[in-house]
Amino acid sequence: ERVEYLFLIIFTVEAFLKVIxxxxxxxxxAYLRNGWNLLxxxxVVVGLFxxxxxxxxxxDGGNSIGGKGAGFDVKALRAFRVLRPLRLVSGVPSLQVVLNSIIKAMVPLLHIALLVLFVIIIYAIIGLELFMGKMHKTCYHVQGGLMDTPAEDDPSPCAPQSAHGRQCQNGTECKAGWEGPKHGITNFDNFAFAMLTVFQCITMEGWTDVLYWMQDAMGYELPWVYFVSLVIFGSFFVLNLVLGVLSGEFSKEREKAKARGDFQKLREKQQxxxxxxxxxxxxxxxxxxxxxxEDEGMDEEKPRNMSMPTSETESVNTDNVPGADIEGENCGSLSEKNFSFSNFSSRYWRRWNRFxxxxxxxxxxxxxxxxxxxxxxxLNTLTIASEHYNQPDWLTEVQDTANKVLLALFTAxxxxxxxxxxxxxxxxSLFxxxxxxxxxxxILETILVETKIMSPLGISVLRCVRLLRIFKITRYWNSLSNLVASLLNSVRSIASLLLLLFLFIIIFSLLGMQLFGGKFNFDEMQTRRSTFDNFPQSLLxxxxxxxxxxxxxxxxxxIMAYGGPSFPGMLVCIxxxxxxICGNYILLNVFLAIAVDNLADAESLTSAQKEEEEEKERKKLARTASPEKKQEIEKTAVEEETKEEKIELKSITADGESPPATKINVDDYQPNENEEKSPYPTTEAPAEEDEEEPEMPVGPRPRPMSELHLKEKAVPMPDASAFFIFSPNNRxxxxxxxIVNDNIFTNLxxxxxxxxxxxxxxxxxxRHLSFRNQILGNADYVFTSIFTLEIILKMTAYGAFLHKGSFxxxxxxxxxxxxxxxxxISFGIQSSAINVVKILRVLRVLRPLRAINRAKGLKHVVQCVFVAIRTIGNIVIVTTLLQFMFACIGVQLFKGKLYSCTDSSKQTAAECRGYYITYKDGEVNQPMIQPRSWENSKFDFDNVLTAMMALFTVSTFEGWPELLYRSIDSHMEDVGxxxxxxxxxxxxxIIYIIIIAFFMMNIFVGFVIVTFQEQGEQEYKNCELDKNQRQCVEYALKARPLRRYIPKNQYQYKVWYVVNSTYFEYLMFVLILLNTICLAxxxxxxxCMFKEAMNILNMLFTGLFTVEMVLKLIAFKPK
Structure with missing residues (x-):
């Protein structure tokens, strides 16, 4: 408490001095004009208060009876002290960039939050209509003394005999009266519970359980449509908009900070x-x-400079100095000899050292x-990787010796x-x-291990990073080094984000301790690990x-700690x-935003280097070539430039974007006009008429939209013959x-x-021989025939495979x-017993992939995926290496330590034998005898490969707390x-999750995003306009004048006037809102009375909305 007051005084003095x-x-x-100072x-004010x-x-407490404080409870105010670490923000600029980007993103994030809320409300109301009360039926015993308790150990919803769904077996009956799964928290019984359940499904945690419970209660027909559509629309689509917003804001904020820094440097330079x-x-x-x-000064300096020795080895001559006796001379000559000898030896040593x-x-x-x-x-990597549980003693000795020898060699x-x-x-050098x-x-680790202060940690595994230097000799080195450089550049942003994340975790941990400390002990038979009982546990x-x-x-x-699913308990979910939301959707998405931003930098750096190399090559060729060759190279360069200019011009004009205000020959447009008429080459090409066409001035005025949407160009027929018999001119x-280029054929x-x-x-x-399968088999013959015919037609048109452009x-x-x-082939070999045929029939599932080649957007997506896979190798190498390093450290820490006995009272394998008694649900009347067994964890660290597998499951976040707590409880090898x-x-x-799961896994996603962006920009590569200019031109060209319909009939006009008025819109909005409340x-x-009232209200709203529809039909006419 005294330290707390000391800090408070220091911060108060600091604030006071800053105000002055x-x-x-x-x-x-002024002091309070800065947001961070205000924080x-x-x-400080809250602390003082x-x-x-x-x-x-x-x-007051001292004066009151019994000594109990009767004043204000300051616990809530004291909780504000946890905000004090946020004062770090004002001192860390990169932390301000991250925080500013999150704060700036708050307005668009609010729009997304409203959209998510809208989705949750709609799905909650639909859930109320479909699933209300369905979770309260389960199987009960028909007779005996256990009629009031569910028949199963782990109850699950059921359906009555007449309905679809899970039926009760073995003399049990499906009856209402059960509280529902998860203590009755997960259900659609009212609007609040429905919203909570929908939100849980959107986060994709435990949504499959809810789906299967609903299928048990209602059957398979309806629930899957509801839940799958909710996850696709709510989770995959809407919540990923958060990433888009954060990514954009972070990029903008970083550019601003960079520009600010550049401006500051420029100002300093100017100063x-x-x-x-x-x-x-x-x-x-x-x-x-x-x-x-100045001249006098120079004359004075000359003799002074003359008297100074001119080199290191030259000594000052004292012979001509008056008053120097013979002894002085002798001493001088002796010291001169010694000095010259020492100078000679030092010079010799320096020369030898330099050599x-x-x-x-x-x-x-x-x-x-x-x-x-x-x-x-x-060798060092192999030594570390060879370590495993139960290894022979000779291997341990070899590893120890090798580690020491290698450490000595690396030190040398x-x-x-x-x-x-x-x-x-x-x-x-960073390396x-x-x-x-x-x-x-x-060295430090070896000393500590040898003196038995600590067990080995495996720090030497970090040396594996040096294996990345092998790639220096490959052509991938540039892109790999750029990737590593961009990752290192992002370390500052990542460090600030981690600091922010740490502050966030501390604040919520302290708040959690205030709310739930010591309250998760409501079930005496079950020890919970995820609690808020102390600070480290709360952090975890x-x-x-x-x-x-x-x-x-x-x-x-x-919720159960505060009395279960009732009024006070349900507030806990807030x-x-x-x-x-703040942690998972906002802060963790900033990791991805940083990754995307830095990957884009790395990619642009690599492409810039490639261009530089190409330029150097061109210059080199030009230097070494003969004069004729030089001219040729220059000519080709000029031709390329002019070709690029033509392409730019064509792409701009053909896409309907701002054509330059110059005269362009109509030839540029000719191919498009031909395409409009016919996409096929004709024999009579009117070349002379083309030349006689007058020049057409193209002004800044955009052309009509009909000219902009040109037909997609048909793939031209190759010049070579098809099947050696069909020439290009063959009818x-x-x-x-x-036929194959016709839209109707493609769509068919x-x-x-x-x-x-x-x-x-x-x-x-x-049932392979069922009637349905016979009909589908006949249909398969028809489909295969059609697809075979399509391939024959395409091969005839383009040729098989011998020439360029063939099928x-x-x-x-x-x-x-x-x-x-x-x-x-599967039709040719009919016997389904042959395994080859089974495999071939399975390969028919690839048939939907044929749609890719016919849908342009889908084709682009697939191409982007392939490009991303091809270039993602660098990230795979870095991630695998990091995974391997963490696995090696994991083996050092946990090998052979995750074993346990099923009887928790036994600590070793020797003790874990025979049988033990356990009691079901803590009931002494229900003893059960079970055999003891010494078991390893599902995922272990006994060797490097199993450790990599265990860590991979941790990086997916699925079931990782179980492995974490198993590792926390680990003691020694072969001990429970x-x-x-x-x-x-x-x-x-935690370090593994932050580096691999939060950052490296997000790099994969970021790489795909960057690739998609690059591929999207690829078609505009030669266009002079940037992205914003193109969008502006496109918007201007596609803009249409707004047409307003006004009826001529005076009665119709009155209805139209009412329907279009603002008051009518507001009235309808209020009615929709009231109807939503009514449904909720x-x-x-x-x-029954409440139900009747709701039915009447719903009918009333339906009537009002019908009136609105009729009025609008009268006002606007059906068409």
Missing amino acids: AYGLLFHPN DFII SAILEQATKA LEEDLKGYLDWITQAEDIDPEN CRRKCRAAVKSNVFYWLVIFLVF EMLLKMYSLGLQAYFV NRFDCFIVCGG TVFQILTGEDWNSVMYDG YFIILF FRVHCHR ILFFILLSSISLAAEDPV CRNYFNILDLLVVSVSL PIYNHRVEISIFF MQHYGQS
């Missing part, structure tokens, strides 16, 4: 230049004023040394580099700094909710919803080309693909051919768990 320095409020740049001021109130309360100019002017003026003194350093530098920079170090790193390498390059040059850190860490629980794993179970425990081939094939996909889905997999030169066409060939034995181990999992008022167990 900057002024309080009423002028620009500091509020925190709570301290004064606390003292006053204590004084320096002005100062320097001032000094130069002053010096020149001084020189102009006093030229004589050694030169040789060492050459050795260090040689390829042999490079590969030797890489080989040693590889570091010292050699430091000596050869010099400390300053050594520490310039060298990293090496130094690992070597020092390894909040972090778990942030990752989204099992957050709904923690919320259910919170804490969890705010925590989940049959031309006719085939015309798409329709047949859709039908064949539906027929595949409709097959009965159990099989396109990957999508090869996919088509594969699918059709599979169908034909001890409750909360090593809480500090959770740091390993329904609840389970409502009285």
Whole structure:
């Protein structure tokens, strides 16, 4: 408490001094005009206010009877102290960038929040209508003393005999009276419960349980449509808009901060230049004023300079100095000899040192040394990776020796580099700094392990990062190094975000402790791990909710701690919803925003480097080429430029975007006009008429929309023959080309693909010879025939595969051919017993993929995915390496430590034998005898491969708290768990989740986003206009004048006037709102009278909306 008061005094003094320095409020740049200062001021004022109130309360408490404080309860105000860490924001600029981008995004995020709320309200009302009261029926015993308790250990909803759904078995009956799953919290009994259940489904945590409960209660027909549409629309679509908003705002804020920094640097530079100019002017003026003194000064300086020694080895001559005797002379000559000898030896040493350093530098920079170090790193990696549980003693000895030898070698390498390059040059390289850190860490770890202060941590595994240097010799090095550089550049933003995340977690942990501390013990038979009983545990629980794993179970425990699903208990869900939205949807999406921003930087850097290299190559060629060749190169360069200009011009004019105000030959438009008439080449091409066409001036006025939407260009027929018999001019081939390029033919094939996909889905997999399967089999013959005919026509039109532009030169066409060939082969071999036929029939599921080649948008998406997969290799390499490193550390920490006995009272495998007694639900009357068994965790760290698998499951967030708490309880090898034995181990999992799951996994998503953006921009590569200009031009061209319909009939006009008035709109809005409230008022167990009243109100609203429809029909006419 005293320390608390000390800090409060310091912060108060700081605020007071700042107010005196900057002024309080009423002028620009005053203390309270800055938002962060205002935050500091509020925190200090609240702290002072709570301290004064606390003292006053204590004084009142002392005076009151029994000593109990009768004053104001300051606990809520004291909770404000948790905001004090936010004062860090005012001192960290990069943290301000992250916070500012989140604050700026609040307005668009509010719009998204309203949209999400709208979706939740609609689905909650639909859920009320469909599922109200369906969760309260389960199976009960028909007779005996257990008629009031559910028949199953884990009850689940059921359906009556007459209805679809889960039927009760073994003498049990489906009856109402059960509270419902999850203590009756998850249901659609009233609007509040329905909204909570819908929100839980949108977060995709536990939504499948709700779906299956509904299917048990109602059957399979309806619930899946409701829940699948909710997840697709609510979760996949609407909530991902949050990412788009945050990404845009972060990018803008970073650009602003960068521009601000550049402007500051420019101002400083200008200031320096002005100062320097001032000094130069002053010096020149001084020189102009006093030229004589300058000459005198120079004359005076000459003899002084003459008397000084001219080199290091030359000593000052004292022979001519008056008063120097013979002894002095002798002493002088002796000292001269000694000095010259020492100088000679030091010079010799320097020369020898320089020679050694030169040789060492050459050795260090040689390829042999490079590969030797890489080989040693590889050996080090193998040594670490070979460690596993129950390994033989000789292997342990070999590993220990190898680790020490390798550590010595890497230390020698570091010292050699430091000596050869010099400390300053050594520490310039980031890799060298990293090496130094690992070597020092390894030495420290070895000393601590040898002195038995700590167990090995595996710090040397970090050396594996050096394996990335192998890629230096590959062509991927540039893009990989740019990726790593962009990741390192984002470290500052990531560090600020982590700091913000940490502050956020601390605030909610402290608040959670205030609300739920010691209250999760309502079930005596079950020990809960995700609690708020102490600060470390509270931090872990909040972090778990942030990752989204099992957050709904923690919320259910919170509700039960406050008395279950009734009035006070249900208010608890507000804490969890705010925590989940702010943490999971806002803060964690900023990780992705940062990743996208930095990946875009890395990509642009790589492309810039490629262009630079191409330019260098071109210059090199031009330098080395002969004069004739030079001219040729220059000519081709000029041709390329003019070609690019033409392409730009064509793309601008053909797309209907701002054409330049110059005269363009109509030839540029000719292909488009031909396309409009006929997409097929004709034999009589009127070349002479083209030349006689007059020049057409193109002004800034846009052309009509009909000219803008040009027909998509048909794929031209190749010049080569098809099947060696059909020439390009063959009528049959031309006719085939015309058919396959016809829109009707393409749409028809798409329709047949859709039908064949539906027929595949409709097959009965159990009864192969059923009537339905026979009909579908005949339909399959028809579809395969149509698809075969399509491929024959296309091969006739384009040729098979020998020439460029032929059918099989396109990957999508090869996919088509594969699918059709599979169908034909499976028809040829009828016996379904042959495994090959089964596989071939399974391959028919690829048939829907044939739609890709025929839908342009879908084709673009697939191409982007393939481009992303092709270029995503760098990220896979970095992520796999990080995963491997964490797995090695995990093996060091947890190998053989995750075993436990089913009887928790036994701690070793030797003790864990025989049988033990357990009691069902803590009832002493229901004992059960079970065998003891010594079992390992489902996911373990016994070797590197299983450790990588375990960590991969952690990175998906699915079930990771179970592994976390198992690891926290781990004690020693082959010894059972001890409750909360090593809480500090959770740091390993938290760091792993932050680096891999929050950041590296988001890099994958970011890479796909960046690829999509680049591919989208690809078609405008040669266009001079930027994206915003193109959008502006497109908007201007597509703009249409608004037409307002006004009826001529005077009675109709009166109705139209009323319908169009603002008052009418407001009235209808109020009616819709009242109708929504009316629908939301329904609840389970409502009285008959209430139900009747609701029915009457609904009928009244339906009547009013019918009147509105009739009035609008009269006003606007049906068409």
